[in-house]
Amino acid sequence: MYNDSPADQSGTTPGATPNGGSRRTFMKQAGGILGLVMAPPFISQAERLTALSKKVAGVSPVQLKVNGTVRTLQLEPRVSLLDALREYMGLTGSKKGCDHGQCGACTVHVDGRRIVSCLSLAVMNQGKEITTIEGLAQGDKLHPMQEAFLKHDGFQCGYCTPGQIMSGVACVKEGHAGSEAEVREWMSGNLCRCSAYPNITAAILEAEKSMKA
Numbered sequence: 001m002y003n004d005s006p007a008d009q010s011g012t013t014p015g016a017t018p019n020g021g022s023r024r025t026f027m028k029q030a031g032g033i034l035g036l037v038m039a040p041p042f043i044s045q046a047e048r049l050t051a052l053s054k055k056v057a058g059v060s061p062v063q064l065k066v067n068g069t070v071r072t073l074q075l076e077p078r079v080s081l082l083d084a085l086r087e088y089m090g091l092t093g094s095k096k097g098c099d100h101g102q103c104g105a106c107t108v109h110v111d112g113r114r115i116v117s118c119l120s121l122a123v124m125n126q127g128k129e130i131t132t133i134e135g136l137a138q139g140d141k142l143h144p145m146q147e148a149f150l151k152h153d154g155f156q157c158g159y160c161t162p163g164q165i166m167s168g169v170a171c172v173k174e175g176h177a178g179s180e181a182e183v184r185e186w187m188s189g190n191l192c193r194c195s196a197y198p199n200i201t202a203a204i205l206e207a208e209k210s211m212k213a
Ligand code: FES
Pocket: 095, 096, 097, 098, 099, 100, 101, 102, 103, 104, 105, 106, 107, 116, 117, 118, 119
């Protein structure tokens, strides 16, 4: 919101616009520029880096133990764990939302602790136990958190869901799921653009009981 007062349009007051144009005109122009800046990039920074890493020297073997299986990948040192999972191992359950550690869509467990895999380099995770959403179920038996998400409709488009579930499991294991307020606080790093938060919270509170049982 802005104030379109006559003083604002004089071009001489604080906040006056370039070239003497009205603030409304300026805001429209700025909005257009901001829209371009804020539009989702067609190719993310990590994707650009990954594409580049395939061309530059420095590719070397990296061993990752993911969901109990050790795989050796040929990776350039700058490849993120998220890209190693998605692009090199075909484990696309972990989602790339922001690619900047701000949305939680890429949450996985490393040695039992939740991390955002877009901010971790694959090479740093050698020798560690990595669990992704694909490794959560036991064969055909869903994890209690997955069952609770289904029961409580904890997802709409489902894009954030793998990260929510991985974070939810960790949240319970950390002992941070004792109340709705606590769940909301400790799940605040996981964003849901569909705003399925009440159902996600209900699912985690229910899973907290079944995971203890
Ligand atoms: S994609 Fe990793 S936090 Fe958003």
